Amino acid sequence: MLPLSTAPSPKIVRASWKASGRSGLTDEDGLIIGTIAGEIPLWESEVLRYTRKEIDAEKFSRSIRHQSLAAVGESRSALLGFRGKFLLVASACSAATKALGALWVQQSKVKRCLVGGVEVLSNFTIEGFRSLQILSPKLATPFDRSRQGINLSEGAGFFCLENRSKNALAQLSGFGLSTDAYHMASPHPEGRGSLQAMEQALDTAELSPGEIDWVHSHGTGSQANDQAEGAAIYQLFGEDLSKNPWVSSTKHIHGHALGASGALEVALCIEALRHQTILKTAGLTHPDPAILVRHPPDHLRVRVRHILKKTLGFGGNNAALVISEFPEGRRQGGVR
């Protein structure tokens, strides 16, 4: 696993490059980055200054290179001297980037793939989410009946995916991608797309629902997200909660890093496999009775073989990944 950063924004880019640099990328490798806002913190104030006529086109042009969404990847490629295949995926908060990375490697498009996400807080994202009235005034409490919304955060996480590795820390054994086709900013209330993504992930991993030990949910703490996820998980695993996998969210601790959240939380899943530990949902004191999932009462030291990581994003974008321990898993391949 590559190092992760939850450092403040000035350090994030350096941290992500430290992470990616350690992978020793060559031109035969690939780089896939997920983000929502890209390098918007580097140009949002310049747009306003130009609109107010405080700077001319010549000065404004200096910020333009940051305005293409792909700039976040270009600048990183330039820093690394990396000239291999690069792709920027804007799939909101979903973990689709990891799935595409896995496919790139599986289909031998690249030898290895460095895949991850980076998100830096900006006035744009803070005010945007405030306008949607889903920011919590206190620490987020996913799945709690008193939950009031999300906490924004920032960070970067990267993984090196290889088709065959002796030293893999975990393997990405399944994935599923789907779209809700329901609403631009809210998930389907019954979790229709989320369920579809989870079912696909289990199919590709050749696992049954009963083989999943832990569902690391997106669990943002918003009313709509937690309800939709709960509904999808309930439909997939069934009514007998005592036989279902544990379900929890960790966003009370690290907040919601938007386009980087999938990568950051996959890192947690890998650590959970290494330490054979399931994390509880911090901040959860009074579970919402309308969300019928099995909450771990505390951090649990139990046997953990397969973790289902699910994410949801704006635009009805859903992704689910199965992260399995290595080398006991069924397939060759892994995350390094």
Add this chain to the structure above:
Amino acid sequence: MSLFVVGLGTANPEDCVQLRTQPEFRKASRNMMMSYLAIRQALENHDALDESTLGLVLGSSCGELEITRDFLCTLDQSKIARPLLFQNSLHNATTGFLALQLSVTGPSVSVSNRYFTSECSFEAAELLLKSGSARFCLVIAVESRVPMLEPGLKAIHSRKDATHELQFSENAAALLLTCDSTLPHLAEIESVRWSHKVQSTPRTPPHPFHDSDAISHLIGMFQGSAEKGTLLSIKSDGTQSEIIWHRSAR
């Protein structure tokens, strides 16, 4: 690569006039409307497609940048953050809108790679098709003009390449693709190659932010009389891409 083209369509801003009066498009951006119209053309004669096995790959360099500008300027001037502008300004908003209008529940991704967005879109579509995540995949390339950027872009490129006037255009182009060679198809895309390495000096007018042109040109070639062809794109920084195709056997 072997991607089979089974449908195609293009749209430009003038085509959007017909949509503006419809309630579901009242809040839509130009990118959303142009993409929708291009897709409708590409889906003609494919009414029986199962939306759960249809993938959506949208490539755009600037995405909804103009809406982002609107959001920031409205916030700056009125101190009011408008939620509609925020949700529509996210780069994958176009994809979400299209999935909603077309009831697509298969995988959808928005990709960007300044000089190679179209090429990357083909790659992403191939990944989804060959993995079985989708049986058919729509590849859409779309760019809207962002007037705010144009003086700055001209300032940049006049320094780099004074021999060419930077031209701005806006359009959307869509291809419906499959890996199933048994289906009737218009053309087969044999390979898409691209490299970040500088291989040549610029010869064509630079279109750094308007990659939808690449797929539009490809569609123009499909609609012509040639039996096979290569779309060679030389980017303004000297990098290049090559899309090789041939007509389907009749």
